[in-house]
Amino acid sequence: MSEQKPLLTVENLRVSFKQNKEWKTIVHGASFTLYPNQILGIVGESGSGKSVTSLAIMRLLAENQSKIEGKICFEGEDLTTYSEKEYRHIRGNKIAMIFQEPMSALNPSMRCGYQVEEMLRLHTELKGSALKKKVLELFEQVKLPAPEEAYVKYPHQLSGGQKQRIVIAMAIACKPTILIADEPTTALDVTVQKDIILLLQSLQAETKMAMIFISHDLGLVSSIADEVMVMYQGNAVEKGPTAEVFNQPKERYTQALIAARPSSEIRLKRLPTIRDFVENTVPQEAISTEERQQIHAKLYANPPLLVVKDVAKDYISSVGLWGKKSFRALNQINFEVYEGETLGLVGESGCGKSTLGNAILQLDPASSGAIFYQGVDITQLRGKALRALRKDIQIIFQDPFSSLNPKLTVGQAIMEPMIVHGLFGNKKEKKQKVLDLLTQVGLTAEAFDRYPHEFSGGQRQRIGIARTIAVNPKLIICDESVSALDISVQAQVLNLLNELKEKYQFTYIFISHDLAVVKYMSDQVMVMNKGQVEEMEEADALYANPKTPYTKKLIASILE
Structure with missing residues (x-):
């Protein structure tokens, strides 16, 4: 990587927020370099500064409440000197982002297809029917069920995972030079996670796109990232090649992070936490x-607390000007909870x-069926x-x-x-x-x-x-x-x-x-x-x- 010119260089990045008329520093001098065709994984606890670092790069922090110090150089240009108008040609086009929370990233009053069209209209020459065709292709790429229906639906009509796929489609629409993926698969089920990661990898191979991959899923980061940066309380505590960091972690914090995931083989009475590793009190007791x-x-x-009996749920959606279409979301569901x-x-x-x-x-409420809680039909x-x-x-x-x-x-x-x-x-x-x-x-x-x-x-x-x-x-x-x-x-x-x-x-x-x-x-x-x-x-x-x-x-x- 050292023989290539860096695509993005972040030097001594400090991000502070105003609280009660005083500045509180959240990111303390983070530095890293990103090269073409490279994936940098950033891991750490919530509040460690991972997302704030990415938002600083995208300049999406409120200017009157935040202060960014240090350098953010993209293709040799220091982005901290850019005006907001100049930055608009970078954001979404050259540097795109997949956000952590899809519901807050999508406009609730716009149909999903139109939102992706808006991105394409702003940064490409596509018009008319070509726009819709491209959007449907993107929806198919991100494995979205029923692309035609999703195109005309509003965000609240889709599940969490489906909304996240819309956001991913929007981010990759212009094939950016750098893609910042902030928890891109958090809302996705495991069978789709791999497809999305393979999709991002294939796009990267095709365009030499670099990626900053932020995730709490250590397994996912280890499978996709070339290098890893571990953040803790606003500091970069460990950096290095992925295999080295995950197989031979030097810092106690990194060791704890790797060991804290539930095992599929043994059921501990209590999962180990960071404090357990720091204090050397890692729990070992398992449930037989x-x-x-x-x-x-x-x-x-004992008798069940909740009984769900023959529950069904139907939704009616509009088709064309006068048509209606029924969709059965739940079909004859039966189970008990004690x-x-x-x-x-x-x-x-x-x-x-x-x-x-x-x-x-x-x-x-369900369209039909009964739900008994403590013997009473709550429907x-x-x-x-x-x-x-x-x-x-x-x-x-x-x-x-x-x-x-x-x-x-x-x-x-x-x-x-x-x-x-x-x-x-x-x-x-x-x-x-x-x-x-x-x-x-x-x-x-x-x-x-x-x-x-x-x-x-x-x-x-x-x-x-x-x-x-x-x-x-x-x-x-x-x-x-x-x-x-x-x-x-x-x-x-x-x-x-x-x-x-x-x-x-x-x-x-x-x-x-x-x-x-x-x-x-x-x-x-x-x-x-x-x-x-x-x-x-x-x-x-x-x-x-x-x-x-x-x-x-x-x-x-x-x-x-």
Whole structure:
């Protein structure tokens, strides 16, 4: 690489944000070089400065609230000296970005196809029908189901994984010189992740495009990156060739990061965290098969907490000027969940996982069928009875940014459901409860008076979890609740969920595309495919001996 001219050189990058009229430095002098046809992986905990570094390169930080020092040289030109007008010819065209949260990256009032067209119209000569043809080709490249339908749909009509694929299509539309991929496969199921990575690699080989690949998925980074930079608290703590960093990490922090992912072979009672490695107290105690059998015998001896019976969900979409088309998102779903159980729910994006969760929550009621909670059919509840149910059944949302009110401080957001349900006495007691919750999910007390936009994606997800458990619910639907978290923080949150489950007998429906995490967390696993239940079995038994071809394919994608 040293014989080539650098494409991007970042020298002593310092990024600061204004807080209470004072400047707080978030990135402390990061330096790295990117060459043509090279992929640089950046890994680290949420809040370590990974995304801020990429946003500084793209100049997408608010100028009146942020300060960028150091040099960002692209093709020999220092971009920090460019005006905003000059930068527009670079952003999206020469340097493009795939964002972490697709819902906040897409315009909710524009059809998806038109949004990609807008990018092509700005940076290419394409017009008319050629624009639509190119957009549909891009949708097919990123493996988007039914490209013609996705073209005319709005972002809210697509699943999280499908929205992320729209964002990827938009980013690669102009075949940029540098692609910054900030958690590009976070919202995608495992069977599609590999396709997307292969797509990015083939585009890179064709165009000699360089890439900055930011991810908490260490396995993914190790498979795609040529070099790796590990960030911690705004500092680059370790840099080097991928094989060297992952096989012979020098820093204790890097060693901890690599070891914190759930194992598919052994189920530890508690996952190791960064602190465990620093203090040399790495947990070794595992749950045996006999222990699991005893726990399950006790769980399933009681009546079920939730019974889903013959649930179906239909959506009606417009076709042409007058036509209507019905789409069945859920088809005859039947299963039971027991108090204290964790039911894992897996399947590819668009299979109906989140739709089922929303039907149970009565946020988007089922078209037919019944859902019994503690023996009561909740599909028939209205008014006060439905409001009372909200306290018992809660959700940790997939997209943390869109689920938090940007006008409320974090403290106010977590306290709000306590006020609605009249919990924890006076305001002082409520505030103390909020501070306790923030500590439990790995945040500090200073988060209480800050706003959601001041936090990274992973930190916002922890805030969402704190708000969910604030009302002491009985059943929690975790909809991709750790997908935005890096490995080490994911371990903390999974440990927290298990501790809360053991202490308060919480019951979880754990929706995720990360099969290793689902296996670790679940008592039973239910596999969904195209709106139907494909297979349901005890977690270890299902992973060891999947029965249907679809489940076998799904399991193989994570065990390879």
